[in-house]
Amino acid sequence: MNTKMIKQIKNILITAVCGACGLVVVACQDNFLDVVPTDRVSDASILSDSVLFEAYVINRYMGTRLTDKEAEGTLPGFGRGFEYAMWSSLTDESIYNNDDNTWVIQRGQLAPENTGIAGTLWGRSYRSIREINYALANVDKVPMSQGKKDRLKGELQFLRAFRYHDLIRNYGKVVLLGDKVYELGDDLTSQDLFNRSEIKSGIEYVVAQLDEASALLPRDNDNGSWKLGRATKGAAMALKARLLLYGASPLYNAATWAQAAAASKAVMDLNKYSLYTGGYGKIFTVTDHSEIIFGRLYAQGARHVCLEIANGPNSYNAWGGNVPVQNLVNDYEMMDGTKITETGTSYNPQDPYKGRDPRFYETILYNGATYRGSTIQTFTPGGKDSKDGPSNWNTSKTGYYLKKFMNDALPIDNPWDIAGTQTWIYFRYAEILLNYAEAQNEAVGPDASVYAAINAVRQRPGVMMPVLKAGLTQAQMRTKIRNERRIELAFEEHRFYDVRRWKIANETENAPANGIEIGKSGTAFTYKVKEALTGKAFTEKQYWLPIPRAEIQASNNKLEQNPGY
Missing domain, CATH: 1.25.40 (Serine Threonine Protein Phosphatase 5, Tetratricopeptide repeat)
Incomplete structure (x- = not known):
């Protein structure tokens, strides 16, 4: 705003x-x-x-605050961006360190009477x-x-x-x-x-x-820019492209992949938007740039959730809120394009954070990462960002902290009315390119335009990941595109819907939510995977949310509940 x-x-x-x-x-x-x-x-x-x-x-760009911890001073927008618990903490991207009504969903206990943060x-x-x-x-x-x-x-x-x-x-x-x-x-x-x-x-x-x-x-907002945070032609077209992509997906089966591809191509053909070239991390901290199709703008002096203190590490006197899980860390490729599990990879399990996709370093804070003039220390004993450090009630349960969206120029201490002013992006051009690549691959297979779209995202300045190898089958390209969405769009409220529309949530959301235990002896580190949140579970009914029981009762039971609830 x-x-x-x-x-x-x-x-x-x-x-x-x-x-x-x-x-x-x-x-x-x-x-x-x-x-x-x-x-x-x-x-x-x-x-x-x-x-x-x-x-x-x-x-009408805002909504009514209906429950605790929805917004802070300014009213909720469309998504849960800028709230304490992000939608990512209902997925295999992160867990919310202190629950915040998310664990009931992660543990498969969602019910019409107990909807957690999704009610x-x-x-x-x-x-x-x-x-x-x-x-x-x-x-x-x-x-x-x-x-x-x-x-x-x-x-x-x-x-x-x-x-x-x-x-x-x-x-x-x-x-x-x-x-x-x-x-x-x-x-x-x-x-x-x-x-x-x-x-x-x-x-x-x-x-x-x-x-x-x-x-x-209008094609542009006032004065040829989109600084007002109000809808333009491109925003409407981007929403259409996303919805048709969902509609063509297995869970929905309500549109065609060709329709979805054409809708994304129409946004591309506007020739208005382009990938931001100033660095992946700055996409989310620079207020206004060519990749943003539609976003919510915030201003200093207006109270809202301060991302920096809400998610920062405990030694910085922050709250360690949405903490990334090892499951996501494992899916970042190496700089040479190999997966850490494949034969011939350059991955070194004794130095696991070296040589990874550059987007990893702009998204996740890990042991040894440079942050605000210091170094993240999640090792034990003695690591300042571990349970041995200060404010240890905020210590990450996964061994990682969130970096994406955080503006290091904004304060962690006493941030009220100052920090958390980053634009929350609802639609950006990289999503459109990935939408197109997925829909076109499903419609006709991995043609040149599919390669061009996904490689443009991988090859942007500041990322420069290798282009995909030629000759991929449709199934192989599907796997690559899905992983590219996982990495490029991490924490942007896509993963929850992606794994459901692909009908793979029964796999991804039943996998343990893992973290890492790092031990230190002298100058040597040891790494041990641990379960960060017990009881992770997903059942078939959870492909859709339950309509809250109060809504069913208010309709005198005329409103049909979703199956299984």
């Missing part, structure tokens, strides 16, 4: 008119002491003032959809130019599409409300309000909405 938007929102407090929680409309207290609230703006005021109405639209997606999404429908139903009443109305309509359709995409990728079948704005006087008992459409119908509806949004949205 940029400074202009923050000031606008601070000056104009807007709430949804008779907002919905989930699919159930709750009453507005219109007659409460017959007092008009002073912290709200009436719907009549919103619809008669173009500035107020645009501020209402801007607010707010249904309610927040449908509340947001109703708020957006209200705006779309009334935008033509607002005194403003037709051009401004068209842009706002495009933004609203994009925002609604994003909410539906979030529902589809988490729950599968969803209730499609169309443009209806449900009011208290409506029949809220009709089964039509709770019928869940098939996944294919849901994806087709959202794709159509995104096509309409693309036609209305």
